[in-house]
Amino acid sequence: MNASRWARSLTALAAALVLGACGSAQPAPVPRAASAPVSPGTAPPDRSATAPPVPARQAPVDCRRTACVALTFDAGPGPETARLLDVLRAKGVHATFFLLGKNTLVRPELVRREAAEGHELGNHTWTHAVLPQAPPEEIRRQLVLLQDRVKALTGRTPTLMRPPRGLTDPRVAEVCRSLGLAQILWSVTATDYRDHDPGVIASRILQGARRDGIILLHDVYPGTVPAVPAIVDGLRKRGLTPVTVSQLFAPARPRPGRAYWNASSP
Secondary structure (H helix, E strand, O other): OOHHHHHHHHHHHHHHHHHOOOOOOOOOOOOOOOOOOOOHHHOOOOOOOOOOOOOOOOOOOOOOOOOEEEEEEEOOOOOOHHHHHHHHHHHOOOOEEEEOHHHHHHOHHHHHHHHHOOOEEEEOOOOOOOHHHOOHHHHHHHHHHHHHHHHHHHOOOOOEEOOHHHOOOHHHHHHHHHHOOEEEOOOEEOOOOOOOOHHHHHHHHHHHOOOOOEEEEEOOOOOHHHHHHHHHHHHHHOOOEEEOHHHHHOOOOOOOOOEEOOOOOO
């Protein structure tokens, strides 16, 4: 195995450990104790968020007249997020980040940078819990902890959530409705949690991307960020403009509790 492949394998292993097997068939652990988030002051310093919070430049987009597709990233912030933000800023693209609570403890400055650079922040639960397997009080706790954390770091409260592994049910929907959270699923993904080849990731996304669609990627795996420039360029060549989820749905807003796979969902 050459040095590059060896380094990529180590990074993939580290990312998988951080995320807790996102996308796998094994359920993530659901904590029983209702412990509060660790204070931001106790988190280790974030060495990956050194770039200044310069807002990305993006002209206003009216997706009623422009063919748009939402670009979303799950489970960060992770080791690749700072590099991804550099890429998005260079490309003039805003994305939606569905944050994992426990990772916001490790890299709080990246959450602040995402907000400062104009990206949208969403809720991906605190521990990547499989929500339909949890009682209603635990579903609420998983979501509220992240809501409070993002509000404390950025002053914003998310209005969008993505259920881990896309698993939801009427109980999850009801809790989300009560918290003002719409459920955002996806129309195309590259299974980048399993396949880390940037060419494969870009090809799968570009083959499946359609107007009003929602692209699912992860900013915690080594092959994803290298694929993003080709994805953005490829979308634009196909006449598709990458935007945030809220931009995709504007001027309407996704309704709390409801699940959406694309902006054309009935």
